[in-house]
Amino acid sequence: MQGKMRHYFWGVHTARGFFSLYESNLQDVDEVVVIKGSLRVIKSKILETIAKENAAKGHEVECIHCASDNNALDGVIIPALKTAFTVNDLEHTGRTKVINSDTILNLSRLIEKDIRRMYVQNINRIIQKAHRSFKRGLEIHDGLEEIYINSMDFHKADKLTGYLVQEIIGKKQNPGKKGRTKHRFFGASTPRGVVDYIPDLTADVKKRYLIKGRAGTGKSTLLKKVARFSDEAGFDVEMYHCGFDPHSIDMVIIRELGVCLFDSTDPHEYFPEQEEDQIIDLYTETVMPETDQKYAVAISELTKLYKSYMKQGITYLKEAKTVNDQFERSILNEAENLNVKDIYDVCREVLEKQGES
Numbered sequence: 001m002q003g004k005m006r007h008y009f010w011g012v013h014t015a016r017g018f019f020s021l022y023e024s025n026l027q028d029v030d031e032v033v034v035i036k037g038s039l040r041v042i043k044s045k046i047l048e049t050i051a052k053e054n055a056a057k058g059h060e061v062e063c064i065h066c067a068s069d070n071n072a073l074d075g076v077i078i079p080a081l082k083t084a085f086t087v088n089d090l091e092h093t094g095r096t097k098v099i100n101s102d103t104i105l106n107l108s109r110l111i112e113k114d115i116r117r118m119y120v121q122n123i124n125r126i127i128q129k130a131h132r133s134f135k136r137g138l139e140i141h142d143g144l145e146e147i148y149i150n151s152m153d154f155h156k157a158d159k160l161t162g163y164l165v166q167e168i169i170g171k172k173q174n175p176g177k178k179g180r181t182k183h184r185f186f187g188a189s190t191p192r193g194v195v196d197y198i199p200d201l202t203a204d205v206k207k208r209y210l211i212k213g214r215a216g217t218g219k220s221t222l223l224k225k226v227a228r229f230s231d232e233a234g235f236d237v238e239m240y241h242c243g244f245d246p247h248s249i250d251m252v253i254i255r256e257l258g259v260c261l262f263d264s265t266d267p268h269e270y271f272p273e274q275e276e277d278q279i280i281d282l283y284t285e286t287v288m289p290e291t292d293q294k295y296a297v298a299i300s301e302l303t304k305l306y307k308s309y310m311k312q313g314i315t316y317l318k319e320a321k322t323v324n325d326q327f328e329r330s331i332l333n334e335a336e337n338l339n340v341k342d343i344y345d346v347c348r349e350v351l352e353k354q355g356e357s
Contacts, residue, residue, distance in 0.1 A: 020088075174256065201260075209259075222261075
C-alpha cells in the first residue's frame, strides 16, 4: 500500500527575516543524514527519490519544501525509521551522517569557490530586500489590526474560545502520556507566490474548523489556546505558524482527535468541502457591527499598501531564484555523465542499516 506523503515547510522567508523551526520536527528522529552540496536541484532530486521510494514501501513520509523554491525539497522525514534526510545543518542529539554530493558526483572540480561565493552573496542581498519588504508590510498590517482590535468585544471572544475548547477537548484525556508539539509552516511566500499545503495536511482530518475573521480579531489567540489545552490533556499537537509573521499561529491539528482548526482568510482562504467542515467567523461573532463600513477607506488603503509590499517581496524572491538557477545551470552544462543514482545508493545504504539496527 502506498504510504501517505505529507508536505510542509520548516523554514520560511518572513517579515522577521528567515525563520526556522527545524529542530521541533526532529523530536522522534534518531538519525539525521545531512546532504551537502552546491546545487539545490541535485540535493532536491535525491530527497525526492528517497521520499518516493519509501512511500512506495508503505511508509508515511514527511516532505519538507524549500521556501526559496517550493518545487524543491529541503528535507525528508521517515517516522517509522526514525530517520531524517536534510540539506540543512541541524542541531541534533542523535546520530548524524554527512554526505557531500559535490564529492560523490565529482562536481567539485567544476565549482570555483570565488564564483560560488559571489553568487551566494548576491542571492543573500536580494533575499534581504525581500525580508525588508515583508517587514514593511507587517508594519502596515499592524495598523489594519488596530482598527479591528479597537472594535472587538474580548468577552465574546473568550466565551467563543471556551466553547470551542470544551467541544473539541472537553473531558477527553490521554492518561499517562505527555503531549508533544511540533512547530511547522503550512505555507510560505515563495518565488511562485504564496503557496500552502492545507488540503494535503488536512485531507484525512475528520473535523475541520475554518476560522474566518479580519486582521486582529483573535484567530491566532484562539488557535494558541486550543493547542495549549490539547497539549495539557496529553494529545500531540501540530502547530503551524504564519509564514508572514511567525509569532502568529495559522493552524492547529490534533490528529488523535481527528480535529483541525485553521485561519481560512486571504491568502489561504478556503470554504467548506468536507461533510463536517464548520465555519467560525470571529468578525461576525466578536466585532462591533458595521466596522468594515465605518472604516472602509482606511481599511482599503492599508490593505492595498500592505499587499503591494508583499508582492514586492515575492518579486525579490523570484529574482533570487533566477540568480541561483543561473549558477546551477552553468555547472550542470559542464558536468558529464552526471548520475544522481550514485549518491542515492549511498543514502539507501544508510536507510537499510537503520532498518537493521
